[in-house]
Amino acid sequence: MTHQIELSAVNKYYGAYHALKDIDLSIRKGSFVALVGPSGCGKSTLLRSLAGLETISSGDLVIAGKRMNGVPPRKRDLAMVFQSYALYPHMTVEQNLTYSLKINGVRKAERQRAAADVAAITGLSNLLHRYPRELSGGQRQRVAMSRAIIRNPQAFLFDEPLSNLDAALRVHMRKEIRALHDRLGATSVYVTHDQVEAMTMADHVVVMRNGIIEQQGKPLDLYDRPANRFVAGFIGSPAMNFIPARATPDGRALVLDLAEPQTVDLGCPLPAGRALIVGIRPEHLTLAAADAVGFKVDVATVETTGAATFITTATAPEIVVALNGRSVVAAGETIRLTFAVSNVHLFDAATEQSLK
Numbered sequence: 001m002t003h004q005i006e007l008s009a010v011n012k013y014y015g016a017y018h019a020l021k022d023i024d025l026s027i028r029k030g031s032f033v034a035l036v037g038p039s040g041c042g043k044s045t046l047l048r049s050l051a052g053l054e055t056i057s058s059g060d061l062v063i064a065g066k067r068m069n070g071v072p073p074r075k076r077d078l079a080m081v082f083q084s085y086a087l088y089p090h091m092t093v094e095q096n097l098t099y100s101l102k103i104n105g106v107r108k109a110e111r112q113r114a115a116a117d118v119a120a121i122t123g124l125s126n127l128l129h130r131y132p133r134e135l136s137g138g139q140r141q142r143v144a145m146s147r148a149i150i151r152n153p154q155a156f157l158f159d160e161p162l163s164n165l166d167a168a169l170r171v172h173m174r175k176e177i178r179a180l181h182d183r184l185g186a187t188s189v190y191v192t193h194d195q196v197e198a199m200t201m202a203d204h205v206v207v208m209r210n211g212i213i214e215q216q217g218k219p220l221d222l223y224d225r226p227a228n229r230f231v232a233g234f235i236g237s238p239a240m241n242f243i244p245a246r247a248t249p250d251g252r253a254l255v256l257d258l259a260e261p262q263t264v265d266l267g268c269p270l271p272a273g274r275a276l277i278v279g280i281r282p283e284h285l286t287l288a289a290a291d292a293v294g295f296k297v298d299v300a301t302v303e304t305t306g307a308a309t310f311i312t313t314a315t316a317p318e319i320v321v322a323l324n325g326r327s328v329v330a331a332g333e334t335i336r337l338t339f340a341v342s343n344v345h346l347f348d349a350a351t352e353q354s355l356k
Contacts, residue, residue, distance in 0.1 A: 004029040004155055004187040005050065010059035012045055012211075019045045021211040023059070027155075027204075032181050032188045034202035036195055037234070042211040047157055047191045052076050064154050079148035080157040083164060085140045087132040087147075093119075094128040097147050114150050122146045122180065138169050145180065155187040162197070174201055195235055199223070207231050229352035232279050232345055238310070241285070241319045243278045244349065247271055254278060258315050262295040266341050277352065279345035282310070282322035287329070288338035299333045311335075 005027040012020035020042050027033050035043040048054040050061070052073035061068045068076055087096050097118060098111040106114075119125045122142045132140055141161060148156055158177070162170045178201050181188050192198055198205045199219045206216040207230075215227040219235075226232035232240045244257040251272035253265045270276075288294040300314035304326055311321040311329055321337060329335055346355040 002028060004031075004064060005189070006060075006062040007046075007050075008060045008062075010046075010049065010061060011057045012042075012049060012054060013057045019211050020049070020056070023213060025206065025213065025216070027187060027189065029187055030185050031203045032178065032190065032201060033204045033206060034190045034192060034198035035206050035208060036192055036198040037208035037214075039193060041208040043191045043193075043206075043208050044159060045211075046208070047080075047159055047189060050076075050155075050189065051078055051080050051157055077151075077154040078157055079151050079153040079155075080159065081141075081144050081148050081161045083160045085132070085144045085164075087140060087143055089132050092129050092131055093124060093135070093143050096132070096143055097128075097150050100147070100151055118146045118150045121149065121183065137165050138173060141165065141173060142176075145177070149180075149184065155189060156181075158188065158190040160191055160193065162192075170197075177201065196237055199235070205235075207234060225354070225356070226279075226345065227354055229277060229279070229347045232347070232354075236281055238282045238320050238322060240279045240281050240345070241317075242347075243280070243317060243319070245276045245278045247274050247276060249273050256295055258295065258297070260296070264295060265293065266344060268341065270346075271355070275349035276355070277347040277349050279347060280339055280343065282320040284339050284343035285319070285321045285337045286323070286339065287321075287327070288336045292336060292338050294336050294338035296334055296336050299329055299331050299335060302327065302329055302331055 003026045007023050007025045010020055010023040023046060035046060037043050045054060049056050052071060056069065063076060088099065091099065094115045097115045101111045101114060115128060119128055122145060124142055124146060127135065127139060135143065162173050165173060174197060190201065202219060204216065205219050205222055207214045207222065209230055215222060215231045222231060222235045226235060229242065245254045247254060247270035249272055251270045253263050254270065256262045256264060256278065297313040297315045297319055299311055301312045303310045309323045309325065309327040313319040347353060348355060
């Protein structure tokens with residue numbers, strides 16, 4: 001079977017509120033899919049609909065070749081890992097892991113063996129007799145994942161599982177979850193508002209807004225070829241810069257709508273006289289000599305991490321520049337920025353759809 005999960009024209013209403021709008025999504029067996037988008041975009045509703053915690057209003061949901069509309073959660077053979085861990089505080093780690101097996105009538109010896117096997121995979125072997133209150137946040141999250149693994153489900157559903165952890169531990173746990181996914185050959189669906197998590201962990205990223213899928217594909221495809229301004233601004237960190245512009249009447253150059261309008265020749269034909277939005281990622285802007293092709297801006301702030309320098313302009317709209325290493329640029333200076341034409345993204349000003 002090629003696809004483990006398939007959604008066709010799925011809609012979800014809460015009264016008059018349309019939370020999911022004609023969702024079409026196919027998830028390949030063994031893939032790691034991230035659902036990403038701002039708060040309220042529908043990603044958690046979609047995940048909960050997969051799990052059966054929400055009932056879809058229309059459309060079809062198929063898991064492992066079986067239509068699951070109306071099938072209760074316990075019969076979907078999916079395992080969900082929650083943001084809050086949802087561990088039983090009065091049970092040891094081993095008891096938390098084996099509880100689902102116990103209520104399904106699995107014998108004690110088999111339960112203990114299964115817990116030992118899963119604990120060896122997730123690094124919990126020395127913690128099986130501890131209680132959740134005796135564990136760190138990262139260890140509790142491992143228990144939550146182990147409890148899902150022990151069931152050997154059709155797919156794993158992750159609902160922002162790392163949002164309660166500090167920054168360093170989130171980075172570590174990202175690697176652990178992805179390594180675990182690869183080791184198990186599992187199918188994973190992962191909800192996050194953090195596009196860096198989505199980009200670094202997933203094989204396939206689904207970008208959502210207002211209950212619809214704006215774009216989906218491989219992480220770098222979304223980075224290189226965003227379908228519209230929203231995706232372009234959401235994928236990538238720091239976010240893409242957007243500058244209002246208009247093609248010249250002859251379609252040979254762009255006039256950037258900065259405090260001082262500036263003309264830039266992209267060396268390619270443009271829709272004559274059309275209102276556009278120019279998108280350039282901070283990492284694709286570089287400092288240029290005074291006579292180089294580019295545009296002038298005034299510097300508002302300069303921040304350095306040692307490995308990189310971030311320049312923010314005083315120009316409206318604000319522009320962010322990300323430079324490798326350190327820079328001698330100082331606040332208050334006027335600098336000239338340049339870029340490779342191949343790194344420029346053009347969007348229609350009215351529809352905000354990509355023109356590339």
